[in-house]
Amino acid sequence: MSAPAPAPAAAPPALEVRGVSVRFAGLLALDDVSFTVAPGTVHAVIGPNGAGKSTCFNVLSGLYRPTAGTVRLGAARLTRLAPHRIATLGVARTFQNIVTTGGTVADNLMLGRHALSRAGFTATALRLPSAVREQRAHLARAREIAELTGLGNHFDTPVTLLPYGDRKRVELARALCLEPRVLLLDEPVAGMNAAERARTAEVVRDVRARLGLSVVLVEHDMGLVMRLADEVTVLDFGRVVAHGTPDEVRRDPEVLRAYLGTGTGTATATTAVTKEDAT
Amino acid sequence: MSDLRSLVRRRGSLLLSALLLCALPFYLDAFWLRIGLFSMAAAIGAVGLGLLSGTAGQLSLGHAFFLATGAYGYVWLAGEPGPGLPPAVAAVLAVLLAGAAGGLFSPVAGRVKGIYLGVATLALVFLGHHVLLTADSVTGGFNGRSVPPLEAGGFAFADSGPRLTVLGVPFGAEERLWYLGLALFALTCFTARGLLRGxxxxxxxxxxxxETAASVMGVHVARYRSAAFVVSSMYAGLAGVLLALSFRRVVPDYFSLALSVDYLAMIVIGGLGSVAGASAGAVFVTALPLLMTRYADQLPLVATPGSGDGAIGPTEASRYLYGAAIVVILLRAPDGLSGLAGRARARLRRRPPVTGPPGAASDSESSEESGASGASGASDDSDDSDPSARAKEHTP
Structure with missing residues (x-):
């Protein structure tokens, strides 16, 4: 079985965000944002609604061009590249609102293998042995990833028939199918129930440990952030207001102000975080 | 042996229909064969348009232009005036020419999306029609040109050449072209299905x-859009060649905007995104006016051609009919004939098996239709009642 090699064993390069600003017709969505995702860590980006988290992701995956600043992955500069070029460098993402394509889970996961496969129009139309072989090998790997993310039983099910939590996980699995070095997760557990959240958290921790990739996580679920993240960057109105380990951030007065509008002292901080936990 | 048996079980319906189609020339007269030929040519073009509009979601109203490129390309390349190439070479070159014409349009086709591409391609039809009318030396102008018969290795797909009789049935142009059409149609299905599943x-x-999900997964958006356009143009070119051979004369007025709309009707009636559906839609749209013309005297409310007594002529009547068919299909079965067939099969399968083993034969088709029906489902997540109906279809 000549299954395509899984992610390279070497540690992924660091993802550096330097002074990124994004302006939409007068609105400064991101203002001089900088942070570094250390290789192999889980880096959470949190903040209230409208803080610029998703904009930040759209810059990282190439959907937006920043007005200023650069994003680098190792030696490669991502800010001038088209999304599909960034994907081939090993940056995969999921979306806040589920963006799956039609067809079965397998079809979606195989889309994730697109950048790693070669078969073109001619080879596929004529079903040349090379194209057939390639497809078979990638299908085997996609199935492995489906098993890894708990979708093994749904591999041939149309995505539209799956429950919400599973569909969300299809996106995660599809991103993993890219064998990414950096995985961008935009609210991976939003709208999920407790069991589904725990399951997804488990999957994220598992794939990170097993595949050694860096994870950038945007999430409102503070419990998940505190459990998974090694580092946290807090955005508010497009600016970085705090940065540090989950514990440091939890106590940061700026964070409390951003989340609650007022707030002084640690007591409120704990309440705030617990509140987020509960939602 | 078990291999053969499983092949028969899996491909049984395919083998059966292939055999049936191959046997037809022995039983049908030229009129029916001609209907079949036009249908096959239309099916090839419809499969191409289905790839562009059904699968890639790009509307094209310029399909007639590429059909014309294929048809006139063949006539010019093989004919006099023209380079007078061997017809088989001319046919291949005509298909490539249509592809190249699609490629020339790719700066637009790669960038413009969905319905806007439809408007952009509209220009192609008018431009093409104008060129066909005015470039007399190449196209023959308003009266068109007669089509040189296809010859390959001394065998002519026409009434000329040595007489051919198979099993007591004389093989004239229609019979010979029928097998050519079948072969080209089979090639089209084979390649298009390979493409769709690959x-x-x-x-x-x-x-x-x-588009966003595709691009962050590594799909080069502009390149794939224009590639879809080129591939669809090549199928249209192939259909154009076969149409030219079947008509034996090409005229500019045939390749009008109405033809493009006919092709859109075919893929909508058949069901977007499915090869079998596009073919079924092509047969429906092509055969209906011909049949109504033939049987006009027996149909109520339809005038025989040329009688001019104020009633609806057969061509108009068939247009009303397939207009109505489109409305009914859009309202009642948005996934077209292929979706209807899929549901009917699923219903049969749920019952205790009466004839033959269920499942295996139609698995491959239903996976394809899931692509089409999934597309309509993906656009509105709130619509839960509809997918649940399909759930049964996909559980073997």
Missing amino acids: RPGRALAALRDS
Whole structure:
């Protein structure tokens, strides 16, 4: 079985965000944002609604061009590249609102293998042995990833028939199918129930440990952030207001102000975080 | 032996229909064969348009232009005036020419999306029609040109040449072209299905469902859009060649905007994104006016051609009919004939098996239709009642 090699064993390069600003017709969505995702860590980006988290992701995956600043992955500069070029460098993402394509889970996961496969129009139309072989090998790997993310039983099910939590996980699995070095997760557990959240958290921790990739996580679920993240960057109105380990951030007065509008002292901080936990 | 048996079980319906289609020339007269030929040619073009509009989600009203490129390309390349190439070479070159014409349009086809491309391609039809009318030396102007018969290795797909009789049935142009059409149609189905189930097909479907998702998964959006356009143009070119051979004369007025709309009707009636559906739609749209003309005297409310007594002529009547068919299908079965067939099969399968083993034969088709029906489902997540109806279809 000549299954395509899984992610390279070497540690992924660091993802550096330097002074990124994004302006939409007068609105400064991101203002001089900088942070570094250390290789192999889980880096959470949190903040209230409208803080610029998703904009930040759209810059990282190439959907937006920043007005200023650069994003680098190792030696490669991502800010001038088209999304599909960034994907081939090993940056995969999921979306806040589920963006799956039609067809079965397998079809979606195989889309994730697109950048790693070669078969073109001619080879596929004529079903040349090379194209057939390639497809078979990638299908085997996609199935492995489906098993890894708990979708093994749904591999041939149309995505539209799956429950919400599973569909969300299809996106995660599809991103993993890219064998990414950096995985961008935009609210991976939003709208999920407790069991589904725990399951997804488990999957994220598992794939990170097993595949050694860096994870950038945007999430409102503070419990998940505190459990998974090694580092946290807090955005508010497009600016970085705090940065540090989950514990440091939890106590940061700026964070409390951003989340609650007022707030002084640690007591409120704990309440705030617990509140987020509960939602 | 068990291999053969499983092949028969899996491909049984395919083998059966292939055999049936091959046997037809022995039983049908030229009129029916001609209907079949036009249908096959239309099916080839419709499969191409289905790839572009159904799978990649790009509307094209310029299909007639590429059909004309294929048809006139063949006539010019093989004919006099023209280079007078061997007809088989001319046919291949005509298909490539149509592809090249699609490629020339790719700066637009790659950048413009969905319905806007439809408007952009509208220009092609008018431009093409104008060129066909005015470039007399190449196209023959308003009266068109007669089509040189296809010859390959001394065998002519026409009434000329040595007489051919198979099993007591004289093989004239229609019979010979029938097998050529079948072969080309089979080639079309084979390649189009390969494309749809392979990497390019998935990339195109992803582009249709979400350009953003496709691009962050590594799909080069502009390149795949224009590639879909080129491939669809090549199928149209092939259909054009076969149409030219069947008509034996090409005239500019045939390749009008109405023809493009006919092709859109075919893929909508058949069901977007499915090869079998596009073919069924092509047969419906092509055969209906011909049949109504033939049987006009026996149909109520339809005038015989040329009688001019104020009633509806057969061509108009068939247009009303397939207009009505489109409305009914859009309202009642948005996934077209292929979706209807899929549901009917699923219903049969749920009952205790009466004839033959269920499941195996139609598994491959239903996976394809899931692509088409999934597309309509993906656009509105709130619509839960509809997918649940399909759930049964996909559980073997």
